[in-house]
Amino acid sequence: MKGRLLPALLVLYGLFVGVSFIAGFDPGMDIARNFADFALHMFRILPCAFVLIGLFEVWVKRETVIRHLGEGSSRLMAYVWVLLLAATTVGGLYVAFPVAWTLYSKGARPQVVLGYIGASAICRIPMTVFEASFLGAGFSLVRLAVSLPLVIASSELLGAYLSRRGWVMSRPEGDAPVS
Amino acid sequence: MLVLVSAVLYLVPDDSVYRLLGVEDPWLGMLLALTIGSITLMPGFIAFPLCGILHGKGVPLMVISAFTTTMMMVGLVTLPLEKTYFGMRTALIRNSVSLLIAVVVALATGLVFGELGLL
Numbered sequence: 001m002k003g004r005l006l007p008a009l010l011v012l013y014g015l016f017v018g019v020s021f022i023a024g025f026d027p028g029m030d031i032a033r034n035f036a037d038f039a040l041h042m043f044r045i046l047p048c049a050f051v052l053i054g055l056f057e058v059w060v061k062r063e064t065v066i067r068h069l070g071e072g073s074s075r076l077m078a079y080v081w082v083l084l085l086a087a088t089t090v091g092g093l094y095v096a097f098p099v100a101w102t103l104y105s106k107g108a109r110p111q112v113v114l115g116y117i118g119a120s121a122i123c124r125i126p127m128t129v130f131e132a133s134f135l136g137a138g139f140s141l142v143r144l145a146v147s148l149p150l151v152i153a154s155s156e157l158l159g160a161y162l163s164r165r166g167w168v169m170s171r172p173e174g175d176a177p178v179s
Numbered sequence: 180m181l182v183l184v185s186a187v188l189y190l191v192p193d194d195s196v197y198r199l200l201g202v203e204d205p206w207l208g209m210l211l212a213l214t215i216g217s218i219t220l221m222p223g224f225i226a227f228p229l230c231g232i233l234h235g236k237g238v239p240l241m242v243i244s245a246f247t248t249t250m251m252m253v254g255l256v257t258l259p260l261e262k263t264y265f266g267m268r269t270a271l272i273r274n275s276v277s278l279l280i281a282v283v284v285a286l287a288t289g290l291v292f293g294e295l296g297l298l
């Protein structure tokens with residue numbers, strides 16, 4: 001059922017967009033334009049992001065990740081490392097999840113993986129600079145000062161809870177980042 | 180995912196975000212901000228200029244921070260993607276916790292910028 005539903009929906013979507021263009025149906029054309037804008041944006045970022053992720057997978061040894069981010073590593077330092085990694089992440093969650101998977105598969109603790117996801121949502125440097133330029137540095141500072149400790153605390157709690165339940169992160173089918 | 184995003188961006192276009200977040204009642208604005216932010220995924224180069232305009236029009240910063248924080252941390256549109264990595268249960272927990280964090284951030288913003296009196 002599920003295997004057939006998705007292709008069917010995609011075909012419907014394609015037909016809808018195609019017919020919209022022929023018939024000059026505005027909502028359909030707007031949807032297609034949004035699709036193109038976003039796709040372009042992602043295609044600019046994703047290739048670089050995945051080359052970097054690939055290099056990370058090859059160059060960074062499992063032992064290194066375990067030593068700094070795994071069980072028995074310093075909790076404080078582990079968060080410092082993932083914060084730095086998150087701050088320099090580009091793109092959105094669609095880049096962060098593959099990176100998180102790489103960290104996890106190389107032995108990072110669940111707490112640290114969740115911390116990375118949370119941090120990459122809120123403290124990417126380019127995004128924050130952009131935000132500050134529109135809403136003021138004070139706004140960004142308050143937002144970071146309040147959300148970062150909460151993200152770290154909740155990652156600790158949720159990660160510990162998941163570890164107890166024997167949670168394993170799964171590699172997505174075919175490792176496709178987007179579908 | 181691209182398909183979903185393109186449809187959601189259409190269904191929640193800039194001017195309706197603009198209208199909805201600009202409502203008179205800050206409580207309602209806050210609620211709407213949290214809802215819209217949780218559903219949508221907007222590239223920062225669209226979202227922040229929009230927020231800048233909203234702020235210029237007098238929308239409280241706490242409503243804006245509710246919107247941007249949920250937009251960054253909570254993703255209904257990316258839930259299918261997140262599910263493949265984390266599993267549904269964990270993805271739902273993470274998103275719910277993020278929503279709570281966004282509420283706290285918004286209230287803190289209100290506190291710092293002296294907007295809590297509006298509530």
